[in-house]
Amino acid sequence: MMDELELLKKDWQKKDEYLPKLSYDEIHNMIWEKSSSIVKWILIISILEITLPNLIYLSPSFREDEFFENVSNFSSIFIAVNIFYYSIVALYIYQFYRRYKEISVLASAKNLMHQIIKTRKTVKHYIIFCLSMSLIFFAFFIFGVSISDEFLRDIMAGMGDNSKEIPLDKIRTTAIWVLSIGGILFTAVAGGIYFLLYGLLLRKLKKNYKELKQLEV
């Protein structure tokens, strides 16, 4: 085998004449092309993930929704939770930015992979946080609905007045079921999409990283 590899090495170093040759201008044009690297993809996906849920919430049509106005009036907890939520979001954006900046193509192969995995982890934690928050919101509604008639009426008022004739207990049971199933379903679908997306994007990287890590054992 040694001989064969030596032979290969000798031949490899003579390959130059077969290689393509790009001109100065061709190379010059390339430096202004857009990168499509995996890091760029992570950045784009992360920005979408961080902004989209907030955009939906901040959009005027959503805010003017009677439903949310009613609920918002109901409790100051809602405002407190919001403040808490946005400070955590800000913290995540800051941390993501810092880690993203740390990614350097000049690092060793293993370190580069490690930096990317670390950056992705920040987003992963953020997503888990968001999903937990959405579950908490649903739980908060379910709790509100089950203990307070007023809260239930507030929600019903937000949804329109045509349900007044139905007995309150029946509405309550239905609301609890709808909220429970809706909450779990929403979390599962959102989480599923997220993990599938990153799973596909980082499959190759993880395999290679594992291979380098395994050498240390």
Added chain:
Amino acid sequence: MNKKLEHQFVTELESNQNIVHKVCTLYTNDRDSHKDLFQEITIQLWKAYPKFRGESKFSTWMYRVALNTAITLYRKSKRRIKTQNYDSVIFKIKADEYNQEQEQQLTLMYKAVKQLGDIEKALVFLYLEDKDYREISETLGITEVNARVKMNRIKNKLRTIMNP
């Protein structure tokens, strides 16, 4: 200043482009992907160029960026239909320089190398480029001992691929 930097970079890359082409040859299977990867490596090199302060040779620095791009950063675009019958550079062997047995061996070896994993290819590439184990280990971020161990395993693996 920027124009000067640009000119300096393109000139350096132009004269060292073989390194990048060789990486592309190992990591891609058709002409379009080759070009795609070459472009991505060029972009990454250019982005990192301001940080390159001539502490090492331009070519040494290129190995790292090129391999990092090929192994980790580059994402194959799926929209492309594979170019058929691409006669890869890697399989072009000067017939008059070797006897028939050697020629056959070389073709088999290149085929076997192409079947290796990303990390294994990187090791073989640096080895073929006559880099020592210190440089190989630093480029990949593993210890020198582990680089040797890995290289031995790759030699065994190549043997198995060639003599199934």
